[in-house]
Amino acid sequence: MTNKRGTITRIALLCGLLVLFAGCGGGRGDDDEAGGTTAVAGTGGGDLSGRIQADGSSTVGPYTTAAAEKFQAEQPNVQVTVGVSGTGGGFERFCRGETDLSNASRPIKDEEATICTDAGIEAVEFQVANDALTVVVNKDNDWVDCLTTAQLKKIWEPGSKVKSWKEVDPSFPDEEMKLFGPGTDSGTFDYFTDEINGEEGASRSDYAASEDDNTTVTGVAGEKGGLGYFGFSYFEENQDTLKALEIDGGDGCVAPSVAAAQDGTYKPLSRPLFIYVKQESLARPEVEAFLRFLLENETSIAEASQFVPLTDEQLTKAKSDLDAATGA
Amino acid sequence: MTAGVEVRLHARRRRYGEDVVKVLLGVCALISVATTVGIVVALFLPAFEFFGEVSVVDFFTGTEWAPLFEPARFGVLPLISGTLLVTSIASLVAMPLGLGAAIYLSEYAGPRTRGFLKPALEVLAGIPTIVFGYFALTFMTPLLRDLGIQVDIFNTLSAGLVMGVMLMPIVASLSEDAMAAVPRDLRDGAYALGSTKLQVATRIVVPAAVSGIVASFVLAISRAIGETMIVLIAMGQQAKLTFDPRAAAEAMTAFIAATGAGDVPTGSIEYKTIFAVGATLFVLTLVMNVVAIRLVRKYREVYE
Numbered sequence: 001m002t003n004k005r006g007t008i009t010r011i012a013l014l015c016g017l018l019v020l021f022a023g024c025g026g027g028r029g030d031d032d033e034a035g036g037t038t039a040v041a042g043t044g045g046g047d048l049s050g051r052i053q054a055d056g057s058s059t060v061g062p063y064t065t066a067a068a069e070k071f072q073a074e075q076p077n078v079q080v081t082v083g084v085s086g087t088g089g090g091f092e093r094f095c096r097g098e099t100d101l102s103n104a105s106r107p108i109k110d111e112e113a114t115i116c117t118d119a120g121i122e123a124v125e126f127q128v129a130n131d132a133l134t135v136v137v138n139k140d141n142d143w144v145d146c147l148t149t150a151q152l153k154k155i156w157e158p159g160s161k162v163k164s165w166k167e168v169d170p171s172f173p174d175e176e177m178k179l180f181g182p183g184t185d186s187g188t189f190d191y192f193t194d195e196i197n198g199e200e201g202a203s204r205s206d207y208a209a210s211e212d213d214n215t216t217v218t219g220v221a222g223e224k225g226g227l228g229y230f231g232f233s234y235f236e237e238n239q240d241t242l243k244a245l246e247i248d249g250g251d252g253c254v255a256p257s258v259a260a261a262q263d264g265t266y267k268p269l270s271r272p273l274f275i276y277v278k279q280e281s282l283a284r285p286e287v288e289a290f291l292r293f294l295l296e297n298e299t300s301i302a303e304a305s306q307f308v309p310l311t312d313e314q315l316t317k318a319k320s321d322l323d324a325a326t327g328a
Numbered sequence: 329m330t331a332g333v334e335v336r337l338h339a340r341r342r343r344y345g346e347d348v349v350k351v352l353l354g355v356c357a358l359i360s361v362a363t364t365v366g367i368v369v370a371l372f373l374p375a376f377e378f379f380g381e382v383s384v385v386d387f388f389t390g391t392e393w394a395p396l397f398e399p400a401r402f403g404v405l406p407l408i409s410g411t412l413l414v415t416s417i418a419s420l421v422a423m424p425l426g427l428g429a430a431i432y433l434s435e436y437a438g439p440r441t442r443g444f445l446k447p448a449l450e451v452l453a454g455i456p457t458i459v460f461g462y463f464a465l466t467f468m469t470p471l472l473r474d475l476g477i478q479v480d481i482f483n484t485l486s487a488g489l490v491m492g493v494m495l496m497p498i499v500a501s502l503s504e505d506a507m508a509a510v511p512r513d514l515r516d517g518a519y520a521l522g523s524t525k526l527q528v529a530t531r532i533v534v535p536a537a538v539s540g541i542v543a544s545f546v547l548a549i550s551r552a553i554g555e556t557m558i559v560l561i562a563m564g565q566q567a568k569l570t571f572d573p574r575a576a577a578e579a580m581t582a583f584i585a586a587t588g589a590g591d592v593p594t595g596s597i598e599y600k601t602i603f604a605v606g607a608t609l610f611v612l613t614l615v616m617n618v619v620a621i622r623l624v625r626k627y628r629e630v631y632e
Contacts, residue, residue: 158398183396184396184397185396185592201397201398202398203397205394205401206394206566208565208576210565210586211586211589218465218481219482221481222480223480226481
């Protein structure tokens with residue numbers, strides 16, 4: 001008797017556990033903040049409180065984090081968390097209603113906008129900075145200062161077999177080329193492939209792809225024949241170990257710089273950076289206050305986090321967009 | 329014993345407390361079994377869905393792995409070769425060094441050296457693997473370059489070497505336990521026949537302890553196959569079918585970790601690749617362990 005009852009109890013427990021595990025297995029994977037999260041908390045002072053969730057582009061992430069740090073100095077009871085799971089990844093979470101802000105290094109795609117609208121989420125777009133997508137090589141690379149977009153395409157197009165610098169230009173040495181770059185979830189990847197290879201997402205795949213731009217920094221800095229690309233701020237932070245290439249988009253070689261990105265002469269790799277805000281969240285005072293703060297202090301935030309600030313014209317437009325969205 | 333006292337072998341009342349304890353202990357044993365079953369179910373269901381969309385043959389014979397790119401290619405061989413290569417390098421370091429350390433500790437070291445060396449080995453075993461990862465990237469790779477070996481910044485060689493160092497204490501500690509369990513009589517017998525210390529160590533103790541030594545090797549290999557942090561940081565994330573240890577490659581675990589930390593949409597084919605690779609890894613380790621158990625049984629020497 002005892003044995004039989006024990007057996008039944010054991011079977012029941014086993015079944016229970018199995019159900020539990022099976023249930024856990026299905027749900028995991030999307031709801032945690034992937035790719036690293038920066039949370040800055042404070043205490044005391046300020047009259048606003050609440051929690052603002054941001055995620056998205058790893059290029060824009062440092063900008064939003066810098067804005068959040070400054071904002072929290074004034075409003076310590078507002079907690080802003082900034083995830084960096086890539087522009088595409090950020091929009092996926094945004095359109096599921098998980099985040100208030102979505103950082104983006106490219107405009108929202110039509111199909112992403114449709115998913116958002118279907119989920120009842122209205123997105124308001126703000127341009128917050130400019131960027132010069134920067135192509136970098138090793139500091140010891142003394143044979144190249146400028147590449148044309150055609151040469152970049154030859155290196156990066158799908159199926160490209162370029163293995164040595166000599167194949168790019170016969171005057172270059174026969175040094176093995178080691179490629180590093182962002183992963184497929186990245187807006188930088190989307191933008192670069194669109195501008196250089198002519199089709200978004202079209203790229204050779206046999207390079208070291210990482211969503212973490214610091215891996216690209218480590219890689220290019222460690223390989224004499226290394227080449228990689230990412231947002232301008234990652235270059236500015238690592239000027240000691242990397243060398244930025246000038247890009248010839250048809251009108252001569254232009255180096256990536258604040259001025260060239262602002263006036264658009266750094267072609268075709270200068271681009272706008274965005275923050276998308278959920279209309280519903282904008283009604284919350286702390287979210288509106290954060291955006292107003294961000295636009296008021298745009299230049300100092302951009303400079304502190306080594307981004308290319310907006311031009312006066314762009315800034316005026318962003319501010320009027322915010323007024324329109326909040327009905328002020 | 330006074331006459332008249334009845335000795336009962338069965339309790340008059342049911343002891344409910346005893347039943348409770350019995351069930352609780354049973355649950356403890358079952359949790360490990362249930363966890364394994366749960367993991368297998370959670371791992372293989374999405375993996376089966378994956379093989380509904382990608383043919384098994386393509387998966388195991390394809391030589392290109394680029395599941396996140398357009399067009400997606402699902403040949404897992406580059407990941408398997410990455411894992412096997414780094415595991416081989418690690419084993420080549422860990423096994424001889426570990427076995428040597430074990431022989432020294434068990435046969436040669438005096439109590440004072442032992443008292444110092446064993447805890448030192450255990451400290452090595454306690455270093456977090458992420459520390460080993462950065463050690464490989466920022467120390468081992470530059471060192472190899474200084475020695476004139478032309479390695480990539482991310483490369484299999486330094487990941488494997490450092491992993492070998494990490495696994496050495498496991499081999500040393502388990503092998504030493506096995507050697508310590510070899511009966512004293514065997515050694516004395518050999519000495520009585522005029523054997524030298526080296527002969528006793530290599531011809532008596534090691535063969536007698538071989539099943540424990542093999543077990544330690546297998547455990548180390550399993551750890552190497554499953555090791556994630558070192559390969560993620562130092563080996564690179566570039567799936568490439570290559571057996572050149574100086575080049576960057578990607579191990580299965582590194583792919584799973586990097587893709588899992590990124591943001592592939594749940595339910596998509598990219599998401600399911602994680603499980604397909606995980607299932608492959610699981611089967612690989614399982615086969616390893618089954619082979620190992622066979623080996624251990626075959627060579628076991630019983631002294632009682």
